[in-house]
Amino acid sequence: MALAEAAVVGTWDVEKWRAESACRYEDVNLFFPAGVTGPAEHQIKQAKAICARCPVRDTCLAFAIETNQEYGVWGGTTEDERRVLRRAWRARRAALKAVS
Numbered sequence: 549m550a551l552a553e554a555a556v557v558g559t560w561d562v563e564k565w566r567a568e569s570a571c572r573y574e575d576v577n578l579f580f581p582a583g584v585t586g587p588a589e590h591q592i593k594q595a596k597a598i599c600a601r602c603p604v605r606d607t608c609l610a611f612a613i614e615t616n617q618e619y620g621v622w623g624g625t626t627e628d629e630r631r632v633l634r635r636a637w638r639a640r641r642a643a644l645k646a647v648s
């Protein structure tokens with residue numbers, strides 16, 4: 549998965565990537581829905597649609613995983629989706645440390 553690989557690379561630059569984001573003029577509340585059902589489900593779909601056309605999506609996801617952003621939609625992923633990616637990222641990081 550390309551997004552997970554980007555999270556491994558972890559070359560995000562907080563000063564630069566946010567200025568290029570597709571969500572910079574969107575309502576931030578769209579990216580932080582209350583829950584995952586009902587109206588929140590629609591919000592998540594809308595946020596993910598914006599992420600899908602974002603030029604810094606991979607960088608955003610890498611930032612969210614590496615800085616442990618637990619809430620909201622980041623890099624086109626929900627909290628639950630990032631938990632899975634974060635576990636895989638930590639496992640790969642541990643494996644890399646073990647061989648270095």
Ligand code: SF4
Pocket residue numbers: 566569570571572579598599600602603604605606608609621622623624
């Ligand atoms: S991937 Fe989504 S949340 Fe991240 S900067 Fe782009 S639009 Fe915003």
